[in-house]
Amino acid sequence: MLDVKDVKVDKELDVRGSFCPGPLMELIRAVKMAPVGSVIAVLSSDPGSSKDIPLWIGKAKFEYLGAFPEEGYTRFVVRKTH
Amino acid sequence: MPTRIVVLGGGVGGTLAANLLARGLARQDVEITVADRTGKHVYQPGWLYIPFGQETARNLVRSERGLLDRRINLIVDDFTRIDPERHLIVADDGAALPYDYLVIATGSRNVPEDVPGLAEAGHHFYSAEAAAKLGEALKAFDHGRIIVGIGGLPHRCPPAPLEFLFLLDADLRRQGKRDRVELTYTYPIGRVFTIESVAEFATPILEERGITYETFFNLETVDAEKKQINSLEGTTLDYDLLVMIPPHRGAEIVSASGLGDEQGWIPTDRNTLEMKGEDHVFAIGDATDLPVSKSGSAAHFQAKVVSDRIVEAVTGKPSGNGHYNGHVMCFLETGNEQATTMNFDYDHPPEPPRPSRIYHYEKMLFNRTYWYIVPRGIV
Numbered sequence: 420m421l422d423v424k425d426v427k428v429d430k431e432l433d434v435r436g437s438f439c440p441g442p443l444m445e446l447i448r449a450v451k452m453a454p455v456g457s458v459i460a461v462l463s464s465d466p467g468s469s470k471d472i473p474l475w476i477g478k479a480k481f482e483y484l485g486a487f488p489e490e491g492y493t494r495f496v497v498r499k500t501h
Numbered sequence: 502m503p504t505r506i507v508v509l510g511g512g513v514g515g516t517l518a519a520n521l522l523a524r525g526l527a528r529q530d531v532e533i534t535v536a537d538r539t540g541k542h543v544y545q546p547g548w549l550y551i552p553f554g555q556e557t558a559r560n561l562v563r564s565e566r567g568l569l570d571r572r573i574n575l576i577v578d579d580f581t582r583i584d585p586e587r588h589l590i591v592a593d594d595g596a597a598l599p600y601d602y603l604v605i606a607t608g609s610r611n612v613p614e615d616v617p618g619l620a621e622a623g624h625h626f627y628s629a630e631a632a633a634k635l636g637e638a639l640k641a642f643d644h645g646r647i648i649v650g651i652g653g654l655p656h657r658c659p660p661a662p663l664e665f666l667f668l669l670d671a672d673l674r675r676q677g678k679r680d681r682v683e684l685t686y687t688y689p690i691g692r693v694f695t696i697e698s699v700a701e702f703a704t705p706i707l708e709e710r711g712i713t714y715e716t717f718f719n720l721e722t723v724d725a726e727k728k729q730i731n732s733l734e735g736t737t738l739d740y741d742l743l744v745m746i747p748p749h750r751g752a753e754i755v756s757a758s759g760l761g762d763e764q765g766w767i768p769t770d771r772n773t774l775e776m777k778g779e780d781h782v783f784a785i786g787d788a789t790d791l792p793v794s795k796s797g798s799a800a801h802f803q804a805k806v807v808s809d810r811i812v813e814a815v816t817g818k819p820s821g822n823g824h825y826n827g828h829v830m831c832f833l834e835t836g837n838e839q840a841t842t843m844n845f846d847y848d849h850p851p852e853p854p855r856p857s858r859i860y861h862y863e864k865m866l867f868n869r870t871y872w873y874i875v876p877r878g879i880v
Contacts, residue, residue: 447689474717501735
């Protein structure tokens with residue numbers, strides 16, 4: 420089982436308080452600008468994110484490192500693999 | 502000494518804000534100045550109709566001076582830097598404009614260079630020149646695949662690409678060409694529009710009209726030679742004619758002054774419209790980083806809020822209207838002389854009614870009467 424603490428995050432986006440599709444759009448923007456191999460985390464408090472963020476990562480065939488619930492928000496972690 | 506109010510940018514928001522300030526502060530010792538790069542006021546929503554021969558570039562431009570209250574100074578100069586510390590706007594030729602209150606209404610700009618290959622191969626209708634060029638390309642187009650897509654979010658007038666598609670579909674049918682032309686739409690997120698209710702409204706219309714769509718398509722490169730577009734998600738699509746809304750950024754003066762985020766949008770308080778971290782500086786319209794449509798409509802409602810706040814500050818009399826709730830109101834053309842309407846704010850998503858001719862004619866009427874009713878604050 421992967422522990423979120425073991426993953427070295429290269430860039431973390433805190434978009435708590437922003438609503439769907441804001442968090443996904445911010446994540447896409449960050450992934451677009453990041454070099455291949457980067458790990459990006461996005462902190463979202465919007466319930467819609469747990470649907471649209473994994474969907475996008477799946478479509479883009481990036482590596483989804485998981486969703487980690489915290490107090491009042493979720494941390495989504497992705498690796499840009501190509 | 503008079504209180505100096507400077508409005509940077511003579512678009513929808515800047516012009517209306519300045520006129521409302523002139524009216525609200527008529528009895529005060531104030532000096533209101535609009536600083537604009539061109540001195541020309543452009544009605545951008547009209548560009549959508551140029552490719553179909555239903556509008557001309559000339560019709561969509563007026564002199565900014567003619568739209569401003571006589572009490573307002575207009576300075577036409579290419580100001581290149583905002584210095585909030587010294588309360589100055591500075592031009593390259595050394596001209597400096599001091600302010601006590603500043604309204605930044607500098608809009609947004611097309612940046613096709615952000616996507617390799619796009620500037621060479623892509624058409625769009627987000628400037629009068631590009632729209633006219635697209636009109637020529639459409640006239641010469643007989644068969645094949647037209648892709649209409651979004652090269653980056655956010656962009657101005659979010660419904661315009663869908664409107665363009667619906668108008669194009671109707672126009673091709675009218676010409677008897679529709680069965681020879683494949684229409685494809687691309688969108689960066691997992692549905693056909695950012696706002697869910699509008700996506701739910703538009704998806705069945707796309708399907709009804711035989712327009713295919715590719716969601717989660719974030720444009721990365723355009724290959725003009727192979728006539729292909731490639732996405733971050735690894736999808737490649739072939740086209741014969743590409744209509745791609747270019748990525749947008751905030752005005753150069755904002756980035757050059759170090760005031761914007763990575764794309765040049767100004768960090769703005771969602772309710773007071775004050776620029777975050779600065780006193781006496783406001784931002785409206787496309788220039789802000791607010792999660793509302795980059796549209797004339799948002800700029801229009803925001804201009805009222807900002808002018809109320811400045812009038813309050815100068816006169817000391819509370820008006821109670823200086824609070825922006827995210828209000829936007831716009832039309833969405835669905836083709837065949839029909840349209841719907843969208844009215845929404847931060848807390849209430851739009852509920853577009855069934856398309857009808859009434860909304861279409863309302864939009865046409867608004868486009869014609871804009872010059873008389875919006876900049877002067879009649880609506």
